Amino acid sequence: MSNGRDFENEREQREWDAQEGALRAERMGGRSGDADVAEYRVIARALRTPPLDPLPSDFAVRTAALALREQRIANETVEVWLERGLVALLLIAGGAALLAYRDSLPELSFSVP
Structure with a gap:
């Protein structure tokens, strides 16, 4: 089942077989009782789905501006407190x-000469 590939150890052979079995099972829509095949089916399904929409061209600028705004708000909050x-x-x-010097305060002259 290795399609003529030579593997150095049995573990690599089992991994290859599980991956190939998952691809076949995913194409046929059948169920497999093997846990490794089930995990690789999820990966195969994810690789078949189209990629997400590309990020907007100004994504980095907008993200940096948002981060700067959040940082300013956080700093202003700290400064206010x-x-x-x-x-x-x-x-x-x-x-x-005032409590310490209350006896001396009446003696002070607050008049302007």
Whole structure:
């Protein structure tokens, strides 16, 4: 069943036979009880189907633009949360300073000369 091909070992011969059997079974539409033949039938069927539609000519440009936009959105989200955290930290530090220096604050002069 090897069509005159010489194989180095028995495993290669079995693989070849399974592939050829799958092609024949797929052409005839018959069922095979062999698991290897069934797997190769799936491959043979996939190879027979027409290829998918080609990608558009500007696919790479559009994909890069989309990735850049998503990256900017992600970075802006991080920046917004960092900004909020820094403002909160500043408010907490200001409140702590007011509590620490509340006795000294009335002594300060806020008048303009």
